[in-house]
Amino acid sequence: MFPSAFNYEAPTSIAEAVxxxxxxxxxxxxxxxQSLIPLMKLRFAQPSLIVDVGRIPELRNLExxxxxxxxxxxxxxxEIENAPDVCRAFPILRDTVCVIxxxxxxxxxxxxxNLAHGDAENDHPATMIALDATIAVRGAGSERLIPAGQxxxxxxxxxxxxxxxxxxxxIPALPRGCGTSYIKLHRQAGDFAIAAVAVRVTIDxxxxxxxxxxxxxxxxxxxxxxxxxxxxxxQRLDTEVLxxxxxxxxxxxxxxxxxRGTAGYKRRVLRAITGRALRLAGRRAxxxxxx
Amino acid sequence: MKRRVAMRxxxxxxxxxxxxxxxxxxxxxxxxxxxxxxxGCDTTSCGACTVLLDGRAxxxxxxxxxxxxxxxxxxxxxxxxxGGELHPLQEAFWQEHGLQCGYCTxxxxxxxxTLVSEAEGQLSQQEVRKALSGNICRCTGYVNxxxxxxxxxxxxxxxxxGDMNHGAFPNE
Numbered sequence: 001m002f003p004s005a006f007n008y009e010a011p012t013s014i015a016e017a018v019x020x021x022x023x024x025x026x027x028x029x030x031x032x033x034q035s036l037i038p039l040m041k042l043r044f045a046q047p048s049l050i051v052d053v054g055r056i057p058e059l060r061n062l063e064x065x066x067x068x069x070x071x072x073x074x075x076x077x078x079e080i081e082n083a084p085d086v087c088r089a090f091p092i093l094r095d096t097v098c099v100i101x102x103x104x105x106x107x108x109x110x111x112x113x114n115l116a117h118g119d120a121e122n123d124h125p126a127t128m129i130a131l132d133a134t135i136a137v138r139g140a141g142s143e144r145l146i147p148a149g150q151x152x153x154x155x156x157x158x159x160x161x162x163x164x165x166x167x168x169x170x171i172p173a174l175p176r177g178c179g180t181s182y183i184k185l186h187r188q189a190g191d192f193a194i195a196a197v198a199v200r201v202t203i204d205x206x207x208x209x210x211x212x213x214x215x216x217x218x219x220x221x222x223x224x225x226x227x228x229x230x231x232x233x234x235q236r237l238d239t240e241v242l243x244x245x246x247x248x249x250x251x252x253x254x255x256x257x258x259x260r261g262t263a264g265y266k267r268r269v270l271r272a273i274t275g276r277a278l279r280l281a282g283r284r285a286x287x288x289x290x291x
Numbered sequence: 292m293k294r295r296v297a298m299r300x301x302x303x304x305x306x307x308x309x310x311x312x313x314x315x316x317x318x319x320x321x322x323x324x325x326x327x328x329x330x331g332c333d334t335t336s337c338g339a340c341t342v343l344l345d346g347r348a349x350x351x352x353x354x355x356x357x358x359x360x361x362x363x364x365x366x367x368x369x370x371x372x373x374g375g376e377l378h379p380l381q382e383a384f385w386q387e388h389g390l391q392c393g394y395c396t397x398x399x400x401x402x403x404x405t406l407v408s409e410a411e412g413q414l415s416q417q418e419v420r421k422a423l424s425g426n427i428c429r430c431t432g433y434v435n436x437x438x439x440x441x442x443x444x445x446x447x448x449x450x451x452x453g454d455m456n457h458g459a460f461p462n463e
Contacts, residue, residue, distance in 0.1 A: 001333050008294060008311030008357050030358075037353045038335055040312075050311065054358060078347070102425025104338055104402060107347040108354065189424035190336065 003040035010052040014059070014138050014167060020051045021163040022140060029053055029165055031074050031113035034105050035122075059112070059167060064089065069171040073112025081106065090171065091284055092180035092198060096127045099182070102190040115151070116166045118158040121192040121258075125152055126214040126222040127182055130198035133171045139164035152221040177209075178202045179285030183277040184216070185269050187260070193217040194260045195269045199277040201237070203285045208232050213245075213274065218255045218266055225249035228274070237282040246274035296360040300325060301369030309356045316340040316351040318359075319366065327367035327397035331427070338426030341398040342366050348402045350425070367397040370404075379446035380407060380439075389439030391430035399426050403440045410444040 011017040021027050027049035030036055039045040053059055054074055061072040062079060064086060071080070080086060080097045087094035100106055100114070100123050114124045115135065128135070128148035135146045139161055151159050160166060174180065184196035196216035202209045211232050213225040228249035235241045250270040255263040293308040300323050307322050319325045319342065328351050331339030340351040343365040370378040377385065380400045390396045406414065406422040419440045420433070428436060 002314060002317070003312045005310065005312055007292065008355075010357070010360075030355075033355065033358065034335065034353060037314075037355065041333070050355075052355075052358065101335075102338075103422055104341055104348050104350050104425035105335060105353075108344075108349045 001041040003037070004043060004046045006040075006047055007049045008052065009049065010055045012055050012057070014056060014165065017051050017053055017056060017165055018139055018163060020049070021165070023163075024049050025162055027051055027162070029116065031110040031116075032076065032108040033113075034101065034109040035113060035117045035119065053165060061168070062086070067173050069173070071111055071169045071171070073116075073166045073168060074110045075112075077101075077106035077109045077111065077114070078103070080111065090131070090174065090180065092127055092130065092182050092200070092281075095180075095182035096123045096198070099123060099184045099186070099196075105190070111169060112166045115169070116158060116160060118152060118154075118156045120152065120155065120219060120221050121217045123182070123184065123193065123196060123216055126196065126198040126216040128169065128171075129214045129222055129224060130180065130182075130200045130212040131171050132212070133169055135159075135166060136168040136170060137164045138167045143167070145170075149224065155220040174200075174288075175202060177204060177285055177288065179281035179283065179288060181277045181280040181284065183273045183280070185273060192260065195266045195273065197270065197273050197277045199274075199281045201232075201278060201281045201285055203237075203282065206236055207234050208237065209234075211278075213249055213278075215249075215253065215270065217258070217260065218253055218270070220256070223253050225252060225274075227252045232278075237278060242275035242278055245278065246271045249274050294357055294360075296356055298359055298361065299363040301364070301366060311355060311357050313356045314352055315342070315344075315354040315356050315359050315364075318356040319351060319364070325366050325368055329394060329397065331394065331398075336427065337395065337398070338402055338423075339395050339398040341401040341426065343401060343404065346405075348405060365401075367400055370400070379450060380404065380443040383439040383443035383446055384436075387435050387439035387442055389431065389436045390428075395426060395428045399423060399428065399436060402426050403443065407440060407444040407447055410447075414441050414444045416441075 028047040030050045030052045059072045059074040062075045063070045077097045114122050133148040137144050146159050180200045182198045184193045193216050198214045200212040211229045215223045228245045231248045232245050250267045297306040329339040331337035335353045342351045419437045
């Protein structure tokens, strides 16, 4: 299999890339290509122009300071996996990256591509919502900053305009007492999730002050379980509370069937992984307090 | 419209004019004449097409040739030395009988290179299985493959005890 013919440009600056996309409605941005190339081989995507952003140095930045982690759009998944300081500061990022496809794909795939693809079965979207990340995009005008929670609009649909490119992901540092985790159930190595959950809990004393619970692969966009987050506020992370929160989350969501599971099965999976993820995040929050 | 690309394949400079849609695996097989990267599944699943792209193992059926313009590519052909001595990974696959039909073998070896060359001690089964989770073998059941990779890491340490990369890339 091979893609249908297209024109190819490999700009070396963001401005040049935006210029190439402007006025080209069916152009597509190529980063690592690990989602787009398979789609093009199947002819599900047949763009007339490919704008390869892989040679733009501005998009390759990976930088962490006191307040913020900044990840350039074309930073590869394997680079995140192999950045020990990033994995230590954001355990959920390590959890997430390590379950994306397989090590060979992760050597090519980029974080920006994973997000801009707009696939609710991809793993980064839920994690970015749980981390209150901001997604920076650039078009002809000035930079736009979009909260991750508002970025995903529908199946393969994001807040990106056709002539905009995703440039950077900005993740605020986790406060003290904050633990995170990502747990994914998949049938075999490299597969998409049957369901997965991204969790962030902030513990104060021994009760939860604040949390995020966000699901992958249950509907056309990542689903945040706000009712469950509210139910968790002020509670201790004990077995009864975890069961109650998992039940609240699984019960409130509008879950869709897909080839990896029926809504009923996914609901059962959510009940199991939600408690597991919250317990892990809680343990990490406690470990972080000790450091 | 065709584009001119230049890349280093196993220490040989190769230039060609290619269609942007040409996949790297086809460029290597049809234009360069290197046949160890194989088209198995053609859907980014099986890893039979694995090559090193600037030192990183990738699936060449899911890379455009134009993406690799200016890059350095290593395939299985680039591993053994000119005197005909096998690379430790090749030697280990032979000794442990880590193959049956052999179709997936070049991909498995290229996928295992980074792991064995960076291994500091004995590799666990789990480490090997994780590193090879992007490769499918339909014959062996993986048991001998895992043993072969574990043995390769030992062979590399014995051959090149002082070398950080244990002689993983003899031609460089």
